[in-house]
Amino acid sequence: EAEVAQSPRYKITEKSQAVAFWCDPISGHATLYWYRQILGQGPELLVQFQDESVVDDSQLPKDRFSAERLKGVDSTLKIQPAELGDSAMYLCASSPDRGDGYTFGSGTRLTVV
């Protein structure tokens, strides 16, 4: 069964440092999403791509977060500088179309110390 790949699985970083997460969606899935999930809560959308274009980044803290999907395939989410409040699970998901259910990766657990 096809999977969404994410790396790293776990990341510990000091505050004010830069950190990056990588996601490889299921082949052929045009839509890619980055979600943040704080412990005990539901996922919240950070950014959504349709192919290589950003279609929703309204909840992305753009002063410190950036995301790209240069060739419309894999994607990178960056935080610079990291803050203590950024500690969370960062989930990548993809779908063949916006209205379909998503396939999620296993996530990256970020701890900022």
Add this chain to the structure above:
Amino acid sequence: GNSVTQMEGPVTLSEEAFLTINCTYTATGYPSLFWYVQYPGEGLQLLLKATKADDKGSNKGFEATYRKETTSFHLEKGSVQVSDSAVYFCALYTGGFKTIFGAGTRLFVKA
């Protein structure tokens, strides 16, 4: 605005008990509705979905029926197992770009 409300957890059941997790929604238009499951330390997995009123989604013994008149999509299973222990998320998609997730309901099943 669009929103999803789930019953608060945790829900604790004994093995083979009947499960219901309530989900109600507020949405404009005609949303698609989903249930996702998250096991510890993992990402979410799509469990089932329904795209129009009176549709029943089902998978792995779980069922949910899209009730437009009560704006509900309650998750049910007739006989839970210890391996069903997880967090369950109700979600809706109304078109546009965003799927909205509920806060999640944690289920513990005791042997």
